[in-house]
Amino acid sequence: MTQENLLEVKNLVVTFGKKKNPFYAVNNVSFNIKKGETFGLVGESGSGKTTIGRAIMRINKSSGGDILFKGKKINGKINKELDREVIKKIQMIFQDPMASLNERAKVDYIISEGLYNLKNYGSEADRKAIVEKTLLSVGLLPEFASRFPHEFSGGQRQRIGIARTLVMEPELILADEPISALDVSIRAQVLNLLNELKKELGLTYLFIAHDLSVVRFITDRVAVIHKGKLVELAETEELYNNAIHPYTKGLLSAIPMPNPKTERNKKAMPYNPSIHDYTNHPPSWVEIKPNHFVLANEAEIASYRKEINS
Amino acid sequence: MKKILEIQDLVIKFNLRGKTLTAIRGASLDLYKGESLAIVGESGSGKSVFTKSCMGLLDQNGWIDSGHILYNDFDLGEFKTEKEWLNIRGKKIAMVFQDPMTSLNPLKTIGKQVEEAVLLHRKLKKSEAKKIVLSILDDVGIPEPEVRYKQYPFEFSGGMRQRVVIAIAVACNPEILICDEPTTALDVTIQAQIMDLLKNLQEKYNLSIIYITHDLGVVAHVADRVAVMYAGDIVEIGLSDEIFFDPRHPYTWALLSSLPQLGIKGEDLYAIQGTPPNLFKEIKGDAFAPRNPNALEIDFIHKPPYFEITDTHKAKTWLLDPRAPKVPRPALIEKLILEGNEVV
Amino acid sequence: MRKPIQKIADNIDESLFTIHTFDASKAEQTGYSNYSYWRSTWQMFLKNKVAFFLMVLICILLIFTLIQPYLPYQKLPTEIYLDETTNMQLRNQHPSIEHWFGTNSIGQDLWSRIWSGTRTSLFIGFIVGLFEAVIGILIGAIWGYVRKLDRIITEIYNVWNNIPTTIILVLLTYILRPCLSTLIFAMCITGWLGMARFVRNLIVIIRDREYNLASRCLGTPTGRIIYKNLLPYLVSVIMLRLALAIPAAIGSEVFLTYIGLGLPVDIPSLGNLINEGRILMMSPDLRYQLFFPAIVLSVVTISFYVIGNAFADAADPRNHV
Numbered sequence: 013m014t015q016e017n018l019l020e021v022k023n024l025v026v027t028f029g030k031k032k033n034p035f036y037a038v039n040n041v042s043f044n045i046k047k048g049e050t051f052g053l054v055g056e057s058g059s060g061k062t063t064i065g066r067a068i069m070r071i072n073k074s075s076g077g078d079i080l081f082k083g084k085k086i087n088g089k090i091n092k093e094l095d096r097e098v099i100k101k102i103q104m105i106f107q108d109p110m111a112s113l114n115e116r117a118k119v120d121y122i123i124s125e126g127l128y129n130l131k132n133y134g135s136e137a138d139r140k141a142i143v144e145k146t147l148l149s150v151g152l153l154p155e156f157a158s159r160f161p162h163e164f165s166g167g168q169r170q171r172i173g174i175a176r177t178l179v180m181e182p183e184l185i186l187a188d189e190p191i192s193a194l195d196v197s198i199r200a201q202v203l204n205l206l207n208e209l210k211k212e213l214g215l216t217y218l219f220i221a222h223d224l225s226v227v228r229f230i231t232d233r234v235a236v237i238h239k240g241k242l243v244e245l246a247e248t249e250e251l252y253n254n255a256i257h258p259y260t261k262g263l264l265s266a267i268p269m270p271n272p273k274t275e276r277n278k279k280a281m282p283y284n285p286s287i288h289d290y291t292n293h294p295p296s297w298v299e300i301k302p303n304h305f306v307l308a309n310e311a312e313i314a315s316y317r318k319e320i321n322s
Numbered sequence: 323m324k325k326i327l328e329i330q331d332l333v334i335k336f337n338l339r340g341k342t343l344t345a346i347r348g349a350s351l352d353l354y355k356g357e358s359l360a361i362v363g364e365s366g367s368g369k370s371v372f373t374k375s376c377m378g379l380l381d382q383n384g385w386i387d388s389g390h391i392l393y394n395d396f397d398l399g400e401f402k403t404e405k406e407w408l409n410i411r412g413k414k415i416a417m418v419f420q421d422p423m424t425s426l427n428p429l430k431t432i433g434k435q436v437e438e439a440v441l442l443h444r445k446l447k448k449s450e451a452k453k454i455v456l457s458i459l460d461d462v463g464i465p466e467p468e469v470r471y472k473q474y475p476f477e478f479s480g481g482m483r484q485r486v487v488i489a490i491a492v493a494c495n496p497e498i499l500i501c502d503e504p505t506t507a508l509d510v511t512i513q514a515q516i517m518d519l520l521k522n523l524q525e526k527y528n529l530s531i532i533y534i535t536h537d538l539g540v541v542a543h544v545a546d547r548v549a550v551m552y553a554g555d556i557v558e559i560g561l562s563d564e565i566f567f568d569p570r571h572p573y574t575w576a577l578l579s580s581l582p583q584l585g586i587k588g589e590d591l592y593a594i595q596g597t598p599p600n601l602f603k604e605i606k607g608d609a610f611a612p613r614n615p616n617a618l619e620i621d622f623i624h625k626p627p628y629f630e631i632t633d634t635h636k637a638k639t640w641l642l643d644p645r646a647p648k649v650p651r652p653a654l655i656e657k658l659i660l661e662g663n664e665v666v
Numbered sequence: 667m668r669k670p671i672q673k674i675a676d677n678i679d680e681s682l683f684t685i686h687t688f689d690a691s692k693a694e695q696t697g698y699s700n701y702s703y704w705r706s707t708w709q710m711f712l713k714n715k716v717a718f719f720l721m722v723l724i725c726i727l728l729i730f731t732l733i734q735p736y737l738p739y740q741k742l743p744t745e746i747y748l749d750e751t752t753n754m755q756l757r758n759q760h761p762s763i764e765h766w767f768g769t770n771s772i773g774q775d776l777w778s779r780i781w782s783g784t785r786t787s788l789f790i791g792f793i794v795g796l797f798e799a800v801i802g803i804l805i806g807a808i809w810g811y812v813r814k815l816d817r818i819i820t821e822i823y824n825v826w827n828n829i830p831t832t833i834i835l836v837l838l839t840y841i842l843r844p845c846l847s848t849l850i851f852a853m854c855i856t857g858w859l860g861m862a863r864f865v866r867n868l869i870v871i872i873r874d875r876e877y878n879l880a881s882r883c884l885g886t887p888t889g890r891i892i893y894k895n896l897l898p899y900l901v902s903v904i905m906l907r908l909a910l911a912i913p914a915a916i917g918s919e920v921f922l923t924y925i926g927l928g929l930p931v932d933i934p935s936l937g938n939l940i941n942e943g944r945i946l947m948m949s950p951d952l953r954y955q956l957f958f959p960a961i962v963l964s965v966v967t968i969s970f971y972v973i974g975n976a977f978a979d980a981a982d983p984r985n986h987v
Contacts, residue, residue, distance in 0.1 A: 056509035056510070056511065057480070057509055066879075069883050071879055071882060071883065096885070099883070099884065099885040103883065103884075104880070104883050106876045106879070106880055107876070108876055111875055111876040111877060112876040112877050112879075112880050113877055113880075114877045114881070114894065114895050115877075116703075116894075116898035116899065117894060117895075117898075121894070125881060125884050125886055126884045126885070128886075128890075129884055129885040129886055129887070130885065165597055166365075167597075173880070176880070176884070180884070195364040195365055195536065196364060196536050196537075196538075196577065196580055197364060197576065197577065197580050197593065197594040198593075199580070199582075200580045200582075200591040200592060200593035200594075201593040203582075203591055204590045204591055204593055207590070222509065222510065223510075223582075224510070225539075225581075225582045225583055226582045228582070229582045229585040229587060229591065230587075262511060263510065263511065266510045266511045266513070266514040267510055267539065268513075268514070268517075268537065268539030268540050268542060268543045269539055269542065269583070270538040270539050270541070270542050270566065270578070270581055270583065270658075271542055271566065271661075271662040272542040272543075272545075272562040272563055272566050273563070273662060273663075274542075274662075275539070275542040275543040276542070276543065276562075278543065279518065280511070280514035280515055280517075280518055282511060282514075282515065283511065339706070339986070
């Protein structure tokens with residue numbers, strides 16, 4: 013894992029709605045993703061995590077800030093060549109396998125769609141060979157190419173969605189809750205596949221999720237987002253073992269563990285945003301420990317440091 | 323403890339595009355008063371169909387082929403008309419569905435909707451009904467009930483809406499509350515609150531709750547007893563501790579093994595091979611056998627009966643027959659049990 | 667461990683309790699569903715006996731109108747028949763062996779006039795329907811999908827929609843010669859609006875579904891997204907509108923002829939025939955001249971309507987059992 017930054021997000025702002033009273037879905041978010049790592053973005057519904065993913069994919073327009081891919085700015089207006097490169101190098105896996113495939117198209121077309129767009133193949137035989145190879149690499153049989161999506165189960169459909177992105181030969185894959193809609197025992201299959209592909213093809217992942225137990229298993233670093241702002245960012249084990257921000261703590265304590273002895277008597281510790289008083293002392297993004305960032309104002313930083321040292 | 327619901331050898335079939343699908347293949351279940359029973363299973367296991375049949379909510383193309391649902395001296399499986407169900411649905415057995423967005427009528431205020439539920443089964447004056455509604459809204463944890471009474475569903479968040487749905491369900495003081503994945507669509511912090519709410523309501527109203535879910539963490543939090551469902555049959559049932567710390571059926575082992583908490587970074591997660599069986603075809607023997615690396619020859623020929631492990635714990639697997647070879651539990655499960663016991 | 671129920675377990679051979687060699691490929695056998703959308707649609711449609719019967723009827727009618735001039739014993743629709751003996755026009759003759767539907771007030775054979783008129787009316791209906799479909803879908807799809815054009819096309823639609831069709835027809839008939847092409851032209855340029863709006867509404871509903879987002883992420887151009895992703899979902903509803911457009915066009919033609927803006931008298935059409943018949947409605951003797959064209963018109967309209975609705979119901983995947 014090199015130290016080179018594949019993706020840099022700087023002060024990203026995404027708003028929806030009228031110009032006078034916009035809704036800040038993403039409010040001044042900054043983070044970097046290094047080449048070869050799996051970066052997790054965790055938050056609840058409405059936190060803005062999907063919006064960030066879509067802004068990077070250029071489906072949503074950004075209203076401020078920069079997104080840099082390999083040093084080049086990719087949000088806003090870009091020229092055709094860079095657009096082509098971005099389409100090729102950054103791809104997305106969607107959440108709902110039932111809705112993310114075109115029901116009326118054969119699997120063959122669904123997987124080849126990217127190839128048709130980029131004209132990235134020689135002859136018709138070439139294209140067929142690429143489709144076959146890709147189906148095999150995601151664990152499906154080549155004969156599935158002539159069938160329709162509705163003939164497959166959720167896990168298989170999600171694999172078709174992954175195959176669709178692989179033909180583009182991407183470097184960065186945004187996985188937007190790729191396993192939330194799948195059955196528990198199928199999730200493991202898809203996660204194993206993602207890990208395998210990462211090793212084989214040297215991919216980098218941005219893994220967006222709300223299921224913290226899965227995120228712990230698959231990511232190297234995690235960022236926690238709440239109402240459009242990042243509240244904490246650290247390496248995965250560090251975050252799970254030494255969470256600092258009260259929202260992160262609340263989130264971690266709410267995960268139900270499969271252990272009846274501890275769970276039965278556990279009481280929920282809800283996060284109350286009013287414990288922060290930001291009227292006179294606005295918070296900033298502080299590196300409170302090496303590679304461990306928190307959103308806090310000075311008073312809070314002082315109390316967090318006390319906690320860490322005690 | 324008193325047994326209030328007894329389901330015996332239920333077989334439910336559906337007619338789909340000319341073919342017959344056997345969704346439930348001879349499942350049996352007992353429910354005792356005041357307990358929380360969790361039904362765990364994946365999609366296609368039949369858990370929703372199983373409980374819907376207790377309320378008469380099966381789709382038009384489904385029917386109960388054989389078996390009994392015994393409740394209060396009635397056989398609910400024999401009910402043919404809507405009239406017979408009027409006394410049971412809502413009044414004695416109530417249901418909370420998964421998606422709070424579509425469970426409420428968007429055109430009526432929530433106060434009206436809860437009131438409707440109250441007035442349906444009791445004859446009261448409007449003012450008395452309103453008082454009861456406000457107290458129920460308070461019970462389910464909705465702040466400022468007088469203000470919220472006049473609001474419409476779209477003014478509520480997902481968690482609040484689910485609370486309203488629960489309020490409607492308990493409005494008539496039912497005996498049994500069936501919750502079909504009530505927290506799957508909600509955020510994890512809201513999920514924790516709703517689970518605690520249900521626990522509180524259970525104590526206050528002396529409810530028996532059937533919880534349907536696929537999340538073993540949720541099961542650990544709420545359930546007294548757990549039933550594991552696979553391919554339309556209950557393959558293992560026992561106390562919560564017994565299922566988590568002494569699982570016996572290979573499918574239960576497989577479910578517990580796929581927990582991401584057991585994953586070691588850099589290595590593959592345990593994944594169950596293959597896919598669930600095709601319920602259009604008749605299944606010979608144990609339904610889980612093709613996917614079970616520990617399957618015996620007999621698993622492919624005869625369907626296993628229940629084998630009792632303790633008074634409260636039984637499983638449908640030939641591995642428990644005295645003639646079967648001793649198959650040890652997978653290492654992953656032993657690890658889980660060890661870690662689980664350690665924490666305490 | 668307590669003993670299991672004796673009766674099942676007793677008769678089983680000991681040797682069966684050995685571990686089965688695990689065959690991973692057997693685990694992959696999935697249930698293959700043999701569902702084909704169009705086959706299911708056709709099956710649902712066939713279940714509706716009335717619609718099927720009417721469809722067969724319309725097909726027969728269509729074929730008949732096309733082959734009728736080539737059958738033996740057919741008279742010409744515009745020729746005025748003279749009585750052989752008196753050399754007078756055979757006016758208002760009742761249906762007879764010579765003239766199967768009788769003759770009209772100037773001696774023309776009604777049977778051939780009706781079939782010629784049906785041909786003309788159906789021709790108008792199909793052409794207008796086709797135009798409506800092609801242009802309506804094209805414009806509706808672009809209107810619904812390309813956000814930038816939404817506003818401007820909506821404004822054009824609003825203006826154009828508010829001009830009454832009748833006024834446009836009057837103007838056009840005044841400027842150009844009143845004939846078949848004028849009528850078709852006028853009906854085409856006003857008819858496409860409804861279809862465009864309809865298609866646009868449907869496209870707006872499905873354009874942001876995940877599979878369309880996925881196509882955009884892959885860089886698929888707009889044209890192919892509309893053609894491959896969106897239109898296939900709209901086929902069934904478009905068919906319904908087409909099926910209703912045909913009787914609507916015929917009805918419009920009848921109405922326009924009624925108010926005098928339609929085809930000239932020398933081109934028989936259902937509208938002309940009904941108009942002629944209407945004048946004679948009061949005398950019970952001559953009512954047959956209204957009777958026959960009215961029946962044909964009713965049959966055509968009702969059939970298309972029923973078939974269209976039945977097909978739309980059958981094509982809805984939610985109705986596929």
